[in-house]
Structure formats: C-alpha cells, structure tokens
Amino acid sequence: VSDELDEVLARLWDSHSPAALERLEVVRQAVRSLGDGIAAADDAVSAAHNLAGSLGMYGFGAGSKVALRAEAALRAGPGRGDVDLEELQRDLTQVVEQVSAGRRDPK
Amino acid sequence: MVSSIVATRRILLVDDEADIRTVAIAALERLAGWSVVPASSGAQAIELARVEAVEAIVLDVMMPGMDGPTTLTHLQADERTRDIPVVFLTAKVQQADQDGLRALGARGVVAKPFDPLTLADSLSSELGWS
Secondary structure, three states, X not given: OHHHHHHHHHHHHHHHHHHHHHHHHHHHHHHHHHXXXXXXXXXXXXXXXXXXXXXXXXXXXXXXXXXXXXXXXXXXXXXXXXXXHHHHHHHHHHHHHHHHHOOOOOO | OOOXXXXXXXXXXXXXXXXXXXXXXXXXXXXXXXXXXXXXXXXXXXXXXXXXXOOEEEEEOOOOOOOHHHHHHHHHHOOOOOOOOEEEEEOOOOHHHHHHHHXXXXXXXXXXXXXXXXXXXXXXXXXXXX
C-alpha cells in the first residue's frame, strides 16, 4: 500500500512542482527586497507558509525548514538584525536547485 | 513506517491549502483506510462538523479568514461539536507554541510538514486511538 501511496505522491508532486518553484521564486525575490528595506507583500508570506507546510510532504524536508525561516523573516519585516538575509538567500537558492533536480532528502 | 491501523475512522480535515488536503486524504484513505471529509476554511469546518458524523477534526492553525484557534472556539461553543476531539496541524515546532495550542483545548498537535506514511499513526497517537 505504501508503494501505491508513493505513486500517488509522485503524481501529486509532478502537478505541484511548477507551483512550488514559482512560490520559491516569489519568496526569493521578497527576501532580496527585504534586504533593501522593502516589506514583503502578503502573497510572498503566503507562498513561504505554503512551502514550509508542503515541501516536506514530498521529501524535501530541508526545503520546508528554509521556507519556515523565510516565512518568519518576511513576517518580521525589514530591519531585523537577527536574520542573516544573505545566508537565507543562499539557502533558498539551494532549495530551488534541489527541488528543480528532484533531489529529495535521504530517507 | 506502515500503519497497522485497521479500524475505519471518519475525520474532518481542515486546511486552506489544496495540495496539503490532497496529500493528507491520499495518506489517510489509501494507507489507513480512513474516511476523510475535507474542508478548506474554518467556517466550512464548523458547518460540516455540525452535520457530518466525524470522530475527530484535524485543523490547520494558520488559515486566512478564520484561523484554527478561532475555529476551535466556535466548535467548543456549539453543543453539537464541542465533544469532537481536535488535533491541530501546525508548522510551529516550538514546544511552547504546541503547549499553547493544547491549552486552548486541542487534544493534540501534529507538526507540518507531516510524513504521509506516518500521518495516521501520528494522529492516532494524539487522539489515543493507538
């Protein structure tokens, strides 16, 4: 039965992955703008929230954790000295690469 | 881990994210054999909880409009739904956050993102169904 579920998840990921990549780009741009002192729009916060809750379901648990950090940073707004935005940008880029290549976390 | 749960359960699943609902339904229905009534908002959940015979409600915390805690307050205020146990789904992983959700009257908390293979077991554990 778990093999059947794996197949279902693979099909769902095939249909969901383009939207996930679009959301990642929205979040990356919002984090970049945050560094320029520009507060995130609601859709960027929403995109980060969706990614935090969903990427791990498809085997990208590390991506979910990065998205959760991005969501917190975007909600906090610009000027928060305790968030390393450059590091967050790098981590988001890695997530994009991982998701694009379909490299899931080791089980 | 593959669930060994065999009892048929009927739950109400509330999440505004369609893809998360889809994966959860696939996991619970195909793997555990549960019946899942889906809802995409707190308001819809309150309506469905009144008329559907569900044994538990799995409720997302952060939703636009009525969030999970507010939805729980409405469920607790209605004698038709107040006895249905609620488990929150949340990406908040801090223990203090999860304790705060339990203090509202939730039976349990399951972290998002969940593992589809173990979701039924996690919910069963929180609900005392194991």
